[in-house]
Amino acid sequence: MTMDNTMKTASAESLARYVRAMEFAASMVSAIKxxxxxxxxxxxxxxxxxxxxxxxxxxxxxxxxLGGRTLERVWDELNRDLTGDDPIAAYADSMALAKSVxxxxxxxxxxxxxxxxxxxxxxxxxxxxxxxxxxxxxxKGSGQSVAFDDELVAAAIPVAEEKVAAVGxxxxxxxxxxxxxxxxxxxxxLG
Numbered sequence: 001m002t003m004d005n006t007m008k009t010a011s012a013e014s015l016a017r018y019v020r021a022m023e024f025a026a027s028m029v030s031a032i033k034x035x036x037x038x039x040x041x042x043x044x045x046x047x048x049x050x051x052x053x054x055x056x057x058x059x060x061x062x063x064x065x066l067g068g069r070t071l072e073r074v075w076d077e078l079n080r081d082l083t084g085d086d087p088i089a090a091y092a093d094s095m096a097l098a099k100s101v102x103x104x105x106x107x108x109x110x111x112x113x114x115x116x117x118x119x120x121x122x123x124x125x126x127x128x129x130x131x132x133x134x135x136x137x138x139x140k141g142s143g144q145s146v147a148f149d150d151e152l153v154a155a156a157i158p159v160a161e162e163k164v165a166a167v168g169x170x171x172x173x174x175x176x177x178x179x180x181x182x183x184x185x186x187x188x189x190l191g
Contacts, residue, residue, distance in 0.1 A: 025055060025132075037087065054134065055131055067101050102120075
């Protein structure tokens with residue numbers, strides 16, 4: 001079986017980056033105050049609760065797919081409210097589920113996804129970038145002031161560029177924004 005969606009930016013470091021990005025997101029999620037869950041975020045049409053539900057779903061998707069289930073089998077399970085009565089605990093639980101399948105055998109794949117075949121390391125490479133970017137959305141929506149891990153940001157830029165090139169402008173990533181040359185690497189990633 002040949003992989004038709006191998007990411008050029010996938011590497012041995014992707015696994016550790018995904019775990020670090022989840023842990024960073026967890027710290028942002030745990031700092032959301034009860035009255036903030038319906039605050040708007042920079043992520044179109046997603047308040048904080050909906051956005052956290054999305055990243056919970058991503059972690060649970062990793063658990064399901066790397067655990068051997070097909071997207072078709074888990075679609076209804078993941079396409080609903082996953083936050084429950086305690087979104088902070090739900091995120092922590094999703095992170096534990098994702099971590100439970102991050103073994104060398106499960107990272108090898110192949111996995112049949114909606115866009116073709118990919119390895120587990122390809123999946124976690126994309127998820128690391130997405131968890132990191134959505135952490136910024138959470139920070140903005142909840143008014144937190146937190147410094148980003150410069151190494152994660154630098155590593156996420158080429159992943160974002162590769163994904164936008166693969167799926168096109170205006171897709172799930174929206175349209176890229178012009179960035180002035182002196183802006184930070186975080187600004188480059190977000191742009």
